[in-house]
Amino acid sequence: MMQAEGTPWWEQPYRIVQTNLRLIDAGLDPLALARQVREFGATALTFNVGGIFAFYPTELPLQARNPLLTRDLTGDMLKAARAEGLRMIGRFDLSKGTRVAYEAHPEWFVHNEAGEPQEYNGTYQACVNGGWAHDYAHRILDEALKRYDLDGVFFNMTGYQPVDYSGRYRGICHCRNCQTGFQEMFGRALPTREEFSDPAFADYLEFKKRTSRAASQKLYDTVKRLRPETGVMGNGHGSYDFMRLEIQRAVSRPAPEWPHQPGELTRWAASIGRGKPYSCASTNFLDYQWRYASETPHNHLLRLGQQIAGGAQIDYYLFGTFDQENTEPLEPVRQFMHWHARNGQHLTGTVSGAKVALYHSRAADLHAGATATGKLRTNAFRGAYRLLLEARIPFDFVSDQVMGDADIAAKLAQYDAILLPSTTCLSDAEAAVLDAFVAQGGTLIATGETGLYDEHGGKRDEFALRSLPVTRVSHAASTLETYVRIGEDELDFPHTRLLHLDGWYWHADRRDAAGCMLTLLPQPKYGPPELCFDELEPDSNPGVVSQSFGAGRTHYLPWLPEWLYFRDGLPEHRELVAQLVGAASQPPxxxxxxxxxxxxxxxxxxxxxxxxxxxxxxxxxxxxxxxxxxxxxxxxxxxxxxxxxxxxxxxxxxxxxxxxxxxxxxxxxxxxxxxxxxxxxxxxxx
Known part of the structure; x- marks a missing residue:
């Protein structure tokens, strides 16, 4: 397999097949599997190595060996992969141990406030702050990487996992390591529940972030110490060489299925990856509880189409091997893989040419429960996503996770407009970067509670953004059922003069230079029909407040048209935002x-x-x-x-x-x- 001299293989076009092996797969034929993977059109294979169970003859007493193993399956698979010109990525699940490890060191594993271990099917969840994660996992890596010249490593289910495979919430870990670490970091006891009503919960979110990143960095350093040329596949949090995310259904999520998950993940990966390659593994199966029920081939092709449209590499995730109960998706995906192989030079190594961005805030997601509109957060963001996509406006994400980068001003300069859909939580540093973007000629479009909270969910007295045409909220209405009227000379709406508004409206103090468009109507009667007409004159509350700021411009919408678009899908709400975007950016x-x-x-x-x-x-x-x-x-x-x-x-x-x-x-x-x-x-x- 040829690659540019000095260029890691993961920076070349790649197509991965991941086989999540069961214990009973210990008898598989490595040569046959390698041939199947190559003929499928893949360039790399992700294959079980160690962690919960070793698929090689481990000598570590606390790492359980697959009891059905009769050979060095990992070593034989590596040889077979090499013979077929494939890269091999070793899959390690270091998130759990078996009973032998738990009984030897119960203090290494998660225990809830009542002292109960997080056990599932004879496996025990390892604590991020315990000895399994800090020591024994690295002994497993040391043994495996000294034996096998793996091209890459993938760590499954890293970080905090308070929900088990059955979807049961098992509680915050209260092991001695977590209690001591949290006390030392924040000077207080762990929260008892993951709710903002517990005053320690906001600190617990920061605790999880810091400790997870430290654990990820330690794993990365161990791999690079042992084999510097081995690529580390990460999930976007912590240290990695290339990113692997996962597209799957979860039937526990509210229906209908969100069809834009692949595009959303690829945009997020591009926004935080700082130029590193990324892929989104399309799971062959429906959900974890139904690993033998395959997705339709049409869903896989929609997923794959979104991924290449977002610049992602290709990853396909099988439970077991190609011997599936439902084989219907395999041939269409194989055909796609071969098409990608023929055209990969046009599909990889690209960057987005979009001139519009949607702001993606992890802080706003994590701290939604601390805000007044937290329950609307996901659908407001997805409404903004849908309206840009359905207005056929190419767009990227700008992530709060890179706003502290030294080159952030240059990154933002490629955009004409950035949309902030009720982005509640902004740090002072984020706000300053966004204000500078506007001052240099960019356009911001913000809705709802954008910037009314700090990065930890703390309520602000004023909006964080100086560039906004409003300063503070005097009061907010949350149960309106009314309309926003479009004036005769306002925007381009030849067939309607009204936009319906349901729910929130923020009465905000305007800056002296602010201008207004559209007008909030008083709440009308809606029954009986004979009484449904306007009796009051419109008041002075606008639907859009705008101002110039430096060389740029900002628009503030004191309501949530993007949330209404997600719920109701009326084109007027889409067109309102699209016209504000279009005034700032000519689409390429x-x-x-x-x-x-x-x-x-x-x-x-x-x-x-x-x-x-x-x-x-x-x-x-x-x-x-x-x-x-x-x-x-x-x-x-x-x-x-x-x-x-x-x-x-x-x-x-x-x-x-x-x-x-x-x-x-x-x-x-x-x-x-x-x-x-x-x-x-x-x-x-x-």
Whole structure:
């Protein structure tokens, strides 16, 4: 397998098959499996090595050996992988131990406040702060990596896991290590419940973050000490060389299934990865309780289409081996793998060409329970995600986790506009960076409680952002059932003058230079029908407050149109935000025609080289069902500053762009799009 000299293999295009082995798989044929993986189109295999059970003849007394093992399965698999030209990633599950380890050192493992261990099917959850994580896990790595020249390592289920495989919440760990560590760090006792009503809970979130990062760094350092050339696959938290996230259903989540999980994960990975490669493993099965029930092939192809549209590498996760009870997804995924192998040079090593960003705040997610609108947080964010996607605006994430980077100003400078959907929790440092972005010419669009809390969920007296056209909230209404009126000369709404508003509205003090658009109407009667008409004049409460700040501009919406869009899906709320975005940013690509599609733009050489437009078809998704999508006809793609020919990687045809229109776009009619299409464009013209 060839690679550029001095370039790690994980920085080349890769396609991984992960086999999560059972004890009964100890008798598998490594040569046959390696051949199957290669013929499937993969370049690497993730394979069990050690942790809970060793799939090699371990000599460590507290690491249980697979009782069905009759050979050095790890060693034989590594040889077979090498013979087939595959990379091998060793899978370690260091999150648990068996009874032999627990009985030898119960203090290494999680115990709840009542002193009960977190046991499941004879395995015991290891505490992040205990001796299993701090010492014995590293002895396992030392033994395995000295024996096997693995190309990569993957650590399963690292960090705090208070919920078991059955979805049962088992409680906060109150082992002696956690109690002592928390007392030393914060000078107080551990919380008894994971709720903000417990005054110690906000500190506990910080405790988990610090200790998890320290544990991750220690694992990374151990691998690099033993084998510097071995790549560490991480989950985005802590230290790693390349990132591996996971796409799966959880039937416990509220229906319907969120169909944009793959795109959301890839955008998050790109936003926090600082240029490191990333993949999102598509689980072959439905959910953990039903590991033998396969997803539909149509769901897998929708997932894969979103992933390549977001610049991700490819990872496919099998429970067991290719010997599946339901084999229906395997052939379509195999075909995709081979298509990716033929076209990988256009699909990997790219960066986003989007000019719009959606702000992703982990602090706001973690501290949602401390805020007034915490229960709306997820759906407000997803409403903003949907409205940008369904307005066909290419967009990225900007993550709060990189706002302290030295080059953050340069990273933000690539965007014309950033949307903050009720991003409740902002630190002073974050606010300063965002204010500087506006001052340099950017546009911020913020809704609801954005910046009314600090990064720990503490309530602020004023908005954190100086660039906002409002200073403080005088009072908030939470149960309104009314409308926002669009004035005759406001925005472009030829067919409606009203946007419905349900729930929250924040009455905020405006800065002297602020201007206003749209008007909140007094709450009308809604029954009986004979009495449903306006009796009162509109008051002075606006739907949008705006101001210039330095060379840029900010818009504040004192309500939650993005949350309403998630719930109700009326296009007026989408168009309101899209028009504010459009006033600040000319899209690099446009797509016309009917159908539920996503469009993204990827570029080579940091924007100076080849461009690839991805079109993803969601027509096969209905609620939680993923079926064969109808091909979408009549789509027309417009590219700004382009001329010449374009090549379609799925259809295989080459098409010629039309001449530029008055806005600088050249157009091409796309052939029918089934699952997705990738359109290779020439580099942008001057």
């Amino acid at each position: 690509v446009k797509l016309l025609g009917a159908g539920p599609v996503e469009i993204t733009l990827r570029v080579k050489d940091r924007g100076a080289g080849e461009r690839v437009v991805h079109v993803v078809n969601y027509a096969g998704q209905r609620q939680s069902a993923y079926e064969e999508p109808p091909a979408l006809h009549g789509l027309r793609l417009g590219i700004h500053r382009a001329a010449g020919e374009v090549r379609l990687l799925v259809d295989g045809s080459t098409l010629t762009l039309s001449g530029c229109d008055g806005e600088g776009y050249s157009w091409v009619d796309l052939p029918p799009v089934k699952y997705f299409e990738a359109v290779v464009l020439p580099a942008a013209t001057a």
